[in-house]
Amino acid sequence: xxxxxxxxxxxxxxxxxxxxxxxxxxxxxxxxxxxxxxxxxxxxxxxxxxxxxxxxxxxxxxxxxxxxxxxxxxxxxxxxxxxxxxxxxxxxxxxxxxxxxxxxxxxxxxxxxxxxxxxxxxxxxxxxxxxxxxxxxxxxxxxxxxxxxxxxxxxxxxxxxxxxxxxxx
Numbered sequence: 001x002x003x004x005x006x007x008x009x010x011x012x013x014x015x016x017x018x019x020x021x022x023x024x025x026x027x028x029x030x031x032x033x034x035x036x037x038x039x040x041x042x043x044x045x046x047x048x049x050x051x052x053x054x055x056x057x058x059x060x061x062x063x064x065x066x067x068x069x070x071x072x073x074x075x076x077x078x079x080x081x082x083x084x085x086x087x088x089x090x091x092x093x094x095x096x097x098x099x100x101x102x103x104x105x106x107x108x109x110x111x112x113x114x115x116x117x118x119x120x121x122x123x124x125x126x127x128x129x130x131x132x133x134x135x136x137x138x139x140x141x142x143x144x145x146x147x148x149x150x151x152x153x154x155x156x157x158x159x160x161x162x163x164x165x166x167x168x169x
Contacts, residue, residue, distance in 0.1 A: 030071045030143040031108060031123045037097055037131030046093050047130060050086045051138050054128065055147055057085055063145050068124070071143035075126050076103055086128055097131030111139060113146050 034054070036047035061078065065071050075082075079101045086099035106125040111118050118141070126142055140147035 028068055029123055029141055030068050031125040032140050032142050033106060033125050033137055034128045035130060035133035035137040036135030038135040043135050046090060046095055047138060049093060050089045050130060053085050053089045054082060062142055065143060068143050075142060082128060086130065100129045102127050113141060
């Protein structure tokens with residue numbers, strides 16, 4: 001009987017340990033998708049200029065949020081500003097095809113961001129279409145803040161975040 005209890009407890013511990021590292025589901029993420037006007041070199045280059053401006057703008061707003069709901073609310077309020085920033089960058093660089101920002105559910109393929117893998121699925125996303133939005137795109141995650149934090153170069157590593165939390169860095 002004692003042996004059965006030990007085996008049972010061992011199995012429970014193994015199962016709990018296995019599920020402790022289960023990644024978040026798509027319902028817990030807010031992604032971002034910036035679509036270039038075309039695959040032309042100039043359109044692809046300006047897409048990254050727009051990305052840099054949007055990341056710079058959103059970082060102080062979403063970098064330290066506690067929930068996806070907060071992120072959705074802030075991004076929703078900021079849609080006109082996001083469009084304006086994108087259009088300013090486009091016009092400054094000589095592109096007059098405009099930008100359109102929206103929040104919607106969108107299907108994404110599996111994607112790896114540093115040490116985090118997001119499985120293929122339907123995610124809530126901030127979609128920013130530049131012009132026709134038919135070119136190659138840039139993806140990242142607004143919440144939790146993979147691309148919008150005070151980490152070096154504007155990118156955040158979950159591993160670094162965890163180390164800072166537990167080591168006190």
